[in-house]
Amino acid sequence: xxxxxxxxxxxxxxxxxxxxxxxxxxxxxxxxxxxxxxxxxxxxxxxxxxxxxxxxxxxxxxxxxxxxxxxxxxxxxxxxxxxxxxxxxxxxxxxxxxxxxxxxxxxxxxxxxxxxxxxxxxxxxxxxxxxxxxxxxxxxxxxxxxxxxxxxxxxxxxxxxxxxxxxxxxxx
Amino acid sequence: xxxxxxxxxxxxxxxxxxxxxxxxxxxxxxxxxxxxxxxxxxxxxxxxxxxxxxxxxxxxxxxxxxxxxxxxxxxxxxxxxxxxxxxxxxxxxxxxxxxxxxxxxxxxxxxxxxxxxxxxxxxxxxxxxxxxxxxxxxxxxxxxxxxxxxxxxxxxxxxxxxxxxxxxxxxxxxxxxxxxxxxxxxxxxxxxxxxxxxxxxxxxxxxxxxxxxxxxxxxxxxxxxxxxxxxxxxxxxxxxxxxxxxxxxxxxxxxxxxxxxxxxxxxxxxxxxxxxxxxxxxxxxxxxxxxxxxxxxxxxxxxxxxxxxxxxxxxxxxxxxxxxxxxxxxxxxxxxxxxxxxxxxxxxxxxxxxxxxxxxxxxxxxxxxxxxxxxxxxxxxxxxxxxxxxxxxxxxxxxxxxxxxxxxxxxxxxxxxxxxxxxxxxxxxxxxxxxxxxxxxxxxxxxxxxxxxxxxxxxxxxxxxxxxxxxxxxxxxxxxxxxxxxxxxxxxxxxxxxxxxxxxxxxxxxxxxxxxxxxxxxxxxxxxxxxxxxxxxxxxxxxxxxxxxxx
Numbered sequence: 001x002x003x004x005x006x007x008x009x010x011x012x013x014x015x016x017x018x019x020x021x022x023x024x025x026x027x028x029x030x031x032x033x034x035x036x037x038x039x040x041x042x043x044x045x046x047x048x049x050x051x052x053x054x055x056x057x058x059x060x061x062x063x064x065x066x067x068x069x070x071x072x073x074x075x076x077x078x079x080x081x082x083x084x085x086x087x088x089x090x091x092x093x094x095x096x097x098x099x100x101x102x103x104x105x106x107x108x109x110x111x112x113x114x115x116x117x118x119x120x121x122x123x124x125x126x127x128x129x130x131x132x133x134x135x136x137x138x139x140x141x142x143x144x145x146x147x148x149x150x151x152x153x154x155x156x157x158x159x160x161x162x163x164x165x166x167x168x169x170x171x172x
Numbered sequence: 173x174x175x176x177x178x179x180x181x182x183x184x185x186x187x188x189x190x191x192x193x194x195x196x197x198x199x200x201x202x203x204x205x206x207x208x209x210x211x212x213x214x215x216x217x218x219x220x221x222x223x224x225x226x227x228x229x230x231x232x233x234x235x236x237x238x239x240x241x242x243x244x245x246x247x248x249x250x251x252x253x254x255x256x257x258x259x260x261x262x263x264x265x266x267x268x269x270x271x272x273x274x275x276x277x278x279x280x281x282x283x284x285x286x287x288x289x290x291x292x293x294x295x296x297x298x299x300x301x302x303x304x305x306x307x308x309x310x311x312x313x314x315x316x317x318x319x320x321x322x323x324x325x326x327x328x329x330x331x332x333x334x335x336x337x338x339x340x341x342x343x344x345x346x347x348x349x350x351x352x353x354x355x356x357x358x359x360x361x362x363x364x365x366x367x368x369x370x371x372x373x374x375x376x377x378x379x380x381x382x383x384x385x386x387x388x389x390x391x392x393x394x395x396x397x398x399x400x401x402x403x404x405x406x407x408x409x410x411x412x413x414x415x416x417x418x419x420x421x422x423x424x425x426x427x428x429x430x431x432x433x434x435x436x437x438x439x440x441x442x443x444x445x446x447x448x449x450x451x452x453x454x455x456x457x458x459x460x461x462x463x464x465x466x467x468x469x470x471x472x473x474x475x476x477x478x479x480x481x482x483x484x485x486x487x488x489x490x491x492x493x494x495x496x497x498x499x500x501x502x503x504x505x506x507x508x509x510x511x512x513x514x515x516x517x518x519x520x521x522x523x524x525x526x527x528x529x530x531x532x533x534x535x536x537x538x539x540x541x542x543x544x545x546x547x548x549x550x551x552x553x554x555x556x557x558x559x560x561x562x563x564x565x566x567x568x569x570x571x572x573x574x575x576x577x578x579x580x581x582x583x584x585x586x587x588x589x590x591x592x593x594x595x596x597x598x599x600x601x602x603x604x605x606x607x608x609x610x611x612x613x614x615x616x617x618x619x620x621x622x623x624x625x626x627x628x629x630x631x632x633x634x635x636x637x638x639x640x641x642x643x644x645x646x647x648x649x650x651x652x653x654x655x656x657x658x659x660x661x662x663x664x665x666x667x668x669x670x671x672x673x674x675x676x677x678x679x680x681x682x683x684x685x686x687x688x689x690x691x692x693x694x695x696x697x698x699x700x701x702x703x704x705x706x707x708x709x710x711x712x713x714x715x716x717x718x719x720x721x722x723x
Binding site: 081082083084085087088091096110112115116117119120131142143144145146147148149150152156157158159160161162165 | 177179180182183186189190194202207210211293320323324325326327328329330331332333334399407410411415445450451456457460461
């Protein structure tokens, strides 16, 4: 699956290490939450490279919070494109817990969810289809106005109107 | 009336462009039906038994005459010349072609109406009292808040893929015409002791397979905090609502399984984290939205104009006036309810010609405004009393001066097996037959207020649980049978109806309704005691006896 980050298809620097495989000495690794929670001390003190964890959408994000400053990547999961739990997890990680590492959407990641995902705080996308990955930059330009504020900093329509109104009255 | 500005128009146009692209990708095979299904649902497009059905939102039931004309245009140009008003302030077209949908959507966008989130597992059209802003004694116009919520819920980045659909309704009157207690969130607008606007928040109401009346989660949430409080509820639901079973996925099940106290505590904990954040509503923002609603300049008019006194000599006019005309907050004005329940016709349908004519009547007599209610009727919200005779004539000319509002033939019904792929049984022909049985206006008047609700399956789109008489279609050995409940109500005293006995076959439903009504006429304490009050007083037993004695 192509990985999109910063608007471009890029090579994934993280290597997925399965639960029973040996840890590579060097390089960025991505492990499951089971492996992470079983051996978090070893994993976070590993000197060979960055650490990422795949966090399931049915496990409380609070369990991950104590480790956030030592994680370079959190991959959240969309087992189906209809299952929207990871949107809440993403917003909590970004807006409440101040996670600044890579927040990656994985699973059923399709073109028509890109805008929602960006607004929820995702900045990397394991896109299911090549064509969708290639259309990323075009797709995220679909919307130029947003009704509600979220943690992405885009101004909401309610505030945009007030700003316009103030600008107009200042110009008079 | 809320006037769209450039921001609203831009968003809707961007939505149309997005949907056009999605339809193109579906038609080219780039999107599978499974992938496309969710996208079309989020734009109000269902696949029914015979064709695609297109559902369009009429937020808080307020419609301008140019918008109604555009709906008539869509009915003519893309459908079969009629539309169907639903129980949630939407209109549906039943015969639309997929390839033409983006054009229909673009035509509607030009007049500021759209179909975002009228289906799918997201936050649906926010509904309100169809008399909002004109009803006497209202705390304040609930549509300001409905509009704030509409904007908040539209294309929400976190809550567009919920466990299941999510419906919010708002009322600001003592008498609840928005049925807030059967919604996922019900908001009752009120003032606190300091005179500040806020809401009693109810949660977990809903009908369907497991009906629940909503419970109060918080007796007062300040207006400034309403968006953050709603977000907190949604956030708890999005994380913990069940996704393993579609029939247990609504918030009512989560509230029921956790208990209201535990659920309220979860919401409170979440809310405390966000209530001082970006969702806090400044007074400036509220006033900005309020300023974009149109309010007519009412004239000082007599409460009883001569025109009305003269017209009172006409018995047909009087029958209509007594039934269809309701008090208005401004002296000399009235609210006129336009029944869409003619004898022998499907409830809630209007033809394109009727829509156009009604738009003209609204322009001439009601400041260009029309309202849509959950009872599947329309209303003209600002009619001068002196114009009532003229309005009556104009309505009569288009077959819409039907004096049966709130009477036994004012039936709420879902589309049923005639259209819907979920249905087990037909609803519309049952409604048609009942209206024929009670076609005599004097008989209907004698019976008085009586709400019949019909659903063609357990999903309960016809709200049968809260009908004074509720009729639910079920399937038994490939035959249509109907369960009958009595004593339900959807208003501020909302309660679920009680089953009176075994289901009856299709052919007997109208007979059973007649039996129930006859029993009521014999049992009522006095002519003013409404059907539902007699049921409350006596219980279902005497009705059961009457219906099943000979069956």
